[in-house]
Structures are given as structure tokens and as C-alpha cells.
Amino acid sequence: MKISVILIVSFLFSTLIFSQPDSKFFEKKGEVYFKFSIAEKEEINILTRIISIDNVVGNIVYAYANEEEFNEFLSLGYEYEVLRSPGDVDDVQMSSSLEELGLWDSYPPYDAYINMMYQFESDYSSICKVVDAGNTVQGRKILFVKISDNVNERETEPQFMYSSTMHGDETTGFVLMLRLIDSLLSSYGNDTRITNLVNNIEIWINPNANPDGTYHGGNNTVNGATRYNANNKDLNRNFPDPAEGQYPTGPWQPETIAMINLAQQYNFILSANFHGGTEVVNYPWDTWSRFHPDDNWFQFISHKYADTVQAHSPSTYMNGFDDGITNGYAWYRVVGGRQDFFTYFERGRELTIEISDTKLLPASFLPAHWEYNKRSFLNYIESCLFGIRGVVTDTVGNPLKALVKIAGHDFDNSEIFSDSVSGNYHRLIYSGNYNLTFSAPGFFDTIITNVSVNNLSTTILNVELIPESPVPVELVFFSAKVNGNMVSLSCETVSEINNRGFEIERVSSLTSSIQNWIKIGYLNGFGTTTEKNNYSFVDKEIPSGKYLYRLKQIDFDENYKYSQEIEVDVKPVSFSLEQNYPNPFNPTTKIEFSIPEKSYVKVKVFDILGNLVSILKSEELDAGVHKLNFDGSKFSSGIYYYSIETVGFRSVKKMLLLK
Ligand SMILES: [Zn+2]
Incomplete structure (x- = not known):
């Protein structure tokens, strides 16, 4: 009762x-x-x-x-x-010390979490470093640990990222990531496989991407955790979206900005973010129904994660959807999701892995979930060593940032870039034969055909790009000076190889779009020299107007290269009023005049009896050539006069309107 x-x-x-x-x-x-x-x-x-x-x-x-x-x-x-909110769990088990937390069957208070991250760094300083990615809305920390054998260097290694709990009430991954960090660090040097991962991959782990959400109920409990951040925004709807643009759900939150900044600073080729609420491996795209060009690879890698989990867990774990995996959009559309951001904008590959049906999992179930997932955690990190990989350099070994594109395969930003700092690239791809094109500005495209790769294995392909042309003549400046109706051009070279000379070319700015450059002069080169050389040329009696000049450097083998273009404005040296064109006209004609300095100008039209019929202009004008249109459609046929008046200058001309 x-x-x-x-x-x-x-x-x-x-x-x-x-x-x-x-x-x-x-x-x-x-x-x-x-x-x-x-x-x-x-x-x-x-x-x-x-x-x-x-x-x-x-x-x-x-x-x-x-x-x-x-x-x-x-x-x-x-x-x-x-x-009921999934984060409202009254009897949540919180740890009271780092030792207790190290049993991995309780949740850390916020300070214990932060302390544990820095403890990792001090206990394993040669292979572990804390990276502070920024603050949350309420000033909590978004921390990563970077685990790598040369932890203070950026090596020619793939960068890998795990991040969890961007939904603050999905806490399973939070503790499992702390445990993964502990496991990687404590097994280094003892466990061959883990040692190999740490030696060959930069592993970045962020256990909690939304601590304000997780600790909504206060720093000492995860009871009361929220999905959203402290501004009540869903961080997994806040990223730039391939279909919806930069701000799909309003301005970026501080947590989002921290993640975007980190993504742009590094080159994460593979990543995952952990969630809860169901049990499934979710792969791109979330925002649209078409498949990623590497859909078969995404399915392969997702199944590999789920299959291994299924082999080491009860038959009810991660068994829904398509045998534990799903395409994002096929489940439901998400805009502003992190996996699409990383995969599309950062050219990485990211999965969203949901690892417990219960969002705020009772802490006593955490060890079991570790057992289910621990092998897959390592497998997934390891997969960034597979595929086609190598280093892109120039001919003297400098690393290059190059676009690596697979012909007939890549679209929707699936092509990748080699790392700008180390030159290494990692093209994760399903087994097959591919044609790869490497391109970088200033270098010839290099195409390597029939590159074969198998799943779970590595094809190494280092590529040297050849500069488009060795710079035969190094031009340090090219300039122009206007003096009246003359333009003085000068240039200086610091070295020349095989230089026959320069053709000087000019085009009126008005007609430059149709490319009718004309050759106006020629300067003999100095052949091959490492001496500094100065050249000059004067272009005389040029009608006023705007012009572009360029140099065409020609070598003894008739190869040539254009310099940059420079624009000059040749001002009229005197006042003038030109004959209208066309003349006779019906019903419109153009009237052109020049003024050498800024002046107040009146342009008037009179009939044959001297009556003013139109004022075409009455205002202050800049120095230069000006054009006006006269429309005679309201006037009868006959002779008209047009005049220009300005301080110190007056001119009149006759025109004929013939209807
Ligand atoms: Zn979630």
C-alpha cells in the first residue's frame, strides 16, 4: 500500500x-x-x-x-x-580522489578531471603534452593531450583526434577517453602495438568538449548534465556546414571556435567524436543524401569498428541499424554537425560513434563499455597508417603543401592536401588502383597512375614536384613615372640567366580586356649575369588616358615570361574640346573634352539662333579625359553648337543633327 x-x-x-x-x-x-x-x-x-x-x-x-x-x-x-532529462541522475557515482578515478568506475569532479590531464603530462612528459585549446562560455577548459614519441615536434606523421562529450550529458566516452590516455601512456614501451602507434602517429585526445554541459549541476557532480553548452546551444549543430554555409545555426560558440582553430592549425586526417543515447557508428554525410566518394571506405572502417566491438560484447550491444553502422543522413539529417565539418572543410575523415544507449551511463557500467570498445579504439587509431601515404617535396627536399587528387574519384572536397609544415599526406581509401595527381602553385602537376593499395595495408608514395620554370631573370622592380604626355619606365634585375632582352608592351586600360597589347620598344638583356642591372625606357607623346604596361622577358631559346602589369594615368597637358562623334548624328552623339587640372566645367548646347537648349554638365571635374552623351531625339534636324567653359578656357564646336 x-x-x-x-x-x-x-x-x-x-x-x-x-x-x-x-x-x-x-x-x-x-x-x-x-x-x-x-x-x-x-x-x-x-x-x-x-x-x-x-x-x-x-x-x-x-x-x-x-x-x-x-x-x-x-x-x-x-x-x-x-x-525526464537524461542528465538528471540522482545517484551518480563521483570519484573522491585521482586513485579512485583510476579504477575507472566513477565520474571525475571537474577539478579532478583537469588535475588528471596535467598529471598525465607530468608522469609521462617525454610522450605526453597537454594542449589547452581554449575556454568554454563559463571559463572551463577544453583540454587535449597530445601523445607522440617526439611530443614537442611536428613530425612527418599523421595527426589523429578523438574527442568526446560535445553533448555534455553523453558521458560514457568522457571516462573511456581518460582511460584510453592512461592505457596508451602506461603501455608505451611494454606493448609492441601501442608503442608502434605512439611512435608513428600524433594522437590527440580531448575527453570532454563541453564541460559546461557536463557540469551544469556544479563542478562536483555530473548529475544535472545538459546536452547543450552554457548558452543553451547544441555544439554539434554549430559548425560550418557543407550545404548550409558558415553559420547554419547562428554564431559560433566559444567551444566551436576553439575546435575550428585547432582544426585549422593542424591537419587531422582521421578523427571521431563520441556520443551516447544509442549504439552505432555513424559516418558522413549528415547534411545531404548523396554519398561521400569514399563511401565504401567509410562503410569498411565503420564495420571494422562495430564488428570488433560485437565480437567482445553481449549480443545486444551495438547491434542495431545496419549491423551497427549507419550513414548519417539515412538516420536523420543533421546540419552544422562536427563530422561533416571535419570531413568537408578540413579534408579529414570523421565518424560519430555512439557508445551507450544510456547517455549518462551508471558509472558501474563504464568498465564493461571499456572492454567492449578498447580494441576498436586502437584499431581506429591504427587505420590512419593505412592507405596511400608519403611526403611531397620540391626537387631539393623542401616540404610542399600540394593538392592530392584522385582522377575520376574525388569530389565534394574529398581530395586532400599534404601538410604544409612536413609535406606528408595520407590518403585513406578503399582497396583498388588509382591515378593520383599532385599539384602545387609554381610546380608542374605530377600524375602517378595505377597506384595499387589494399585495405589494412600501406602504399608509400613519395613525390618530388618539379618547378614550372627556373626563374631565369629575377626582376626586383618595374615602375613607371608620368611626366606630361611621357611615361618613363624603369626596371632592375639582380640576376639574369640566358636573357636576350625585354619587349615593352602597352595597352589602353579601356581595351585591355580584349588583349590588344602593342609592342612599343625593346631593351637588350645582359645574357647571364649575377650583377645588378638597371633598364629604362621613355614612351613619348601618348594621348591622355589610362594605360597598362608590361615587360615580356625573352631568353635566347625564345621562351618568354611576362612581368606584372602596372597602370599609369596620363593626364591631358592642356584643355581641349574634341569634335563630336558621330557627326552628323541621329539622335545621339559623343562629346569628348580634356582638362589638365581639377576644374569647374560647364558644357552647353545651343541652337543655330544661339538659344541655350541643354546643359550637359555643370560641376567640378577631375583632371583627365571626359566623355558626354548628347541625345538630340527631342530636337529637330539642323546645326547645333556645343561649348565648354572653364576658368581660362572656352571653346565652341559645331555639329549636325540629321533626322
Ligand atoms: Zn550526442
Whole structure:
């Protein structure tokens, strides 16, 4: 009897709390968790822009929303049910010391988490370094550890990243990542496989990408954790999106900016972000239905993760979807997701791995989930050693940032770049034969055909790019000076190889688009010399106007190369009024005049009797050549006069309108 009373009371209590979230509710929690049903899968494409969809099971949608998002959702008229927040777990097991945390069956208070990260660095300083990627909204830390044999260097090695808990209430990966760090560090030198990974890969691990969400209930508990950050925004909807642009859901959050900055500073070729709420390996794209060019590789790598997990866990673990994996869009559309950002904009490859049906997993289940996933964690890191890889350099061994493109295969930004600092590239790809093109500005494209690669194996292909042409003549400057209607050109070389000389070319700015450059002069070169040489040339009696000049450097083998173009403005040396054109005209004609300095100018039109019929211009004009249009369509045929008046100059000309 007593039990049923408690049940009724708690039922009423939860109904009261969770039925209608109001402003007070949002003030405390920031977000609401709810479910509703849809009639058509397509409805998700609209809904995903409004609320944060968490899961779709059949026609039931589970979602989160902040107050603004929820109000927008309400206006759509769906019937919904508010659910208990997954982060509200009263009896969560928190560790009281680093030793207790090291048993991996409790959650760390915030300070213990930070201390543990720095403890890793001090205990294993030769292979581990903490990288502070920035602060959250509330000033907590977004920390990575970098694990590598030469930890203070950037080597010709792939950079790999794990990150967890960007949804603050999905905490399983948080503790599992701390445990993975501990395992990698403590096994280095003892375990051959782990030693090999640390020696050959830069491994970056960020256990918690949204600590404000995880510690929403305070620094000493993860009870009360939220999905969103402290601004009530879903960080996994906040990244630049291939289909929706830079800001798919509003301005970037500080946590997003920290991650983007890190992504741009380094060159992560492979990464994963860990979530909870279901058990599945999710691969790109999230934002559109077409498949990634490397869809077969994504399926292969995802199945490999899931298959290994399934072999070491109960038959109910990670067994849904397509045998534990899913294409992102096929599950439900996400815009602003991190995996699409890394895969599209950063040319990496990222998976979203959901590792526990329960978001805030009871801590006593953490060791079991470690057992299920630990092999796959290592396999996935190891896979960045496979595929086609090598170093791109110039002919003297300097590393080059080159585009590595597979003909007939790459699109949607699937081509990659070699690293600008070390020149290494890593093309993860499904087994097959491929033609690779390496290109970099200033170098000839290098095409290497029929490169064969097998799954889980490595094809090494180092590439040397040849400069397009050795610079035979090093021009340090090329300049022009206008003096009246003369243009003085000068240039200086610091070295010349095989230089026959320079042709000087000119084109009017007005006609440069049709490329009618004319040769106006020639300067003899000095052949081959390491001496400094000066050249000059004067272009005389040029009509006023704007011009471009360039040099065509020609060697003794008739190879040539153009210099940059320089523009000059030749001002008129005197006032003038030109004859109109056409003349006679019907009904319009052009009137051109020149003024050598800034002047107040009036241009008038009179009829044959001297009556003023039109004022074409009455204003201050800059020095130069000016053109006006006269439209005679309202006037009768006959002789007209046009005049220019300015201080110290007056001129009149006659024109004939013939209708
Ligand atoms: Zn999530």
C-alpha cells in the first residue's frame, strides 16, 4: 500500500514537472528533452533546423530544445511528450580522489578531471603534452593531450583526434577517453602495438568538449548534465556546414571556435567524436543524401569498428541499424554537425560513434563499455597508417603543401592536401588502383597512375614536384613615372640567366580586356649575369588616358615570361574640346573634352539662333579625359553648337543633327 502511494505521488510529481516547460523551467535547465511522432520522414529536414534531434526510431523523434527553439517547435502544432532529462541522475557515482578515478568506475569532479590531464603530462612528459585549446562560455577548459614519441615536434606523421562529450550529458566516452590516455601512456614501451602507434602517429585526445554541459549541476557532480553548452546551444549543430554555409545555426560558440582553430592549425586526417543515447557508428554525410566518394571506405572502417566491438560484447550491444553502422543522413539529417565539418572543410575523415544507449551511463557500467570498445579504439587509431601515404617535396627536399587528387574519384572536397609544415599526406581509401595527381602553385602537376593499395595495408608514395620554370631573370622592380604626355619606365634585375632582352608592351586600360597589347620598344638583356642591372625606357607623346604596361622577358631559346602589369594615368597637358562623334548624328552623339587640372566645367548646347537648349554638365571635374552623351531625339534636324567653359578656357564646336 505504502509503495503504491509513493508511486502515485512520484508519478504526479513527474507529470507536474515535465508536462509544460515554462520560462522558469528553462531558466534552471536551459533545455527540454521530449518526443513526438511524425507522419513523413521528410518532416525531419525542416525540424532539424529548429530543434536538436537526438534520435529517430521509426516515426518517433526524440529531441532537445532551448526555450526559443521549443517555442518555434510549439508553433508547428505537434503533439509531444516531455521526458525526464537524461542528465538528471540522482545517484551518480563521483570519484573522491585521482586513485579512485583510476579504477575507472566513477565520474571525475571537474577539478579532478583537469588535475588528471596535467598529471598525465607530468608522469609521462617525454610522450605526453597537454594542449589547452581554449575556454568554454563559463571559463572551463577544453583540454587535449597530445601523445607522440617526439611530443614537442611536428613530425612527418599523421595527426589523429578523438574527442568526446560535445553533448555534455553523453558521458560514457568522457571516462573511456581518460582511460584510453592512461592505457596508451602506461603501455608505451611494454606493448609492441601501442608503442608502434605512439611512435608513428600524433594522437590527440580531448575527453570532454563541453564541460559546461557536463557540469551544469556544479563542478562536483555530473548529475544535472545538459546536452547543450552554457548558452543553451547544441555544439554539434554549430559548425560550418557543407550545404548550409558558415553559420547554419547562428554564431559560433566559444567551444566551436576553439575546435575550428585547432582544426585549422593542424591537419587531422582521421578523427571521431563520441556520443551516447544509442549504439552505432555513424559516418558522413549528415547534411545531404548523396554519398561521400569514399563511401565504401567509410562503410569498411565503420564495420571494422562495430564488428570488433560485437565480437567482445553481449549480443545486444551495438547491434542495431545496419549491423551497427549507419550513414548519417539515412538516420536523420543533421546540419552544422562536427563530422561533416571535419570531413568537408578540413579534408579529414570523421565518424560519430555512439557508445551507450544510456547517455549518462551508471558509472558501474563504464568498465564493461571499456572492454567492449578498447580494441576498436586502437584499431581506429591504427587505420590512419593505412592507405596511400608519403611526403611531397620540391626537387631539393623542401616540404610542399600540394593538392592530392584522385582522377575520376574525388569530389565534394574529398581530395586532400599534404601538410604544409612536413609535406606528408595520407590518403585513406578503399582497396583498388588509382591515378593520383599532385599539384602545387609554381610546380608542374605530377600524375602517378595505377597506384595499387589494399585495405589494412600501406602504399608509400613519395613525390618530388618539379618547378614550372627556373626563374631565369629575377626582376626586383618595374615602375613607371608620368611626366606630361611621357611615361618613363624603369626596371632592375639582380640576376639574369640566358636573357636576350625585354619587349615593352602597352595597352589602353579601356581595351585591355580584349588583349590588344602593342609592342612599343625593346631593351637588350645582359645574357647571364649575377650583377645588378638597371633598364629604362621613355614612351613619348601618348594621348591622355589610362594605360597598362608590361615587360615580356625573352631568353635566347625564345621562351618568354611576362612581368606584372602596372597602370599609369596620363593626364591631358592642356584643355581641349574634341569634335563630336558621330557627326552628323541621329539622335545621339559623343562629346569628348580634356582638362589638365581639377576644374569647374560647364558644357552647353545651343541652337543655330544661339538659344541655350541643354546643359550637359555643370560641376567640378577631375583632371583627365571626359566623355558626354548628347541625345538630340527631342530636337529637330539642323546645326547645333556645343561649348565648354572653364576658368581660362572656352571653346565652341559645331555639329549636325540629321533626322
Ligand atoms: Zn550526442
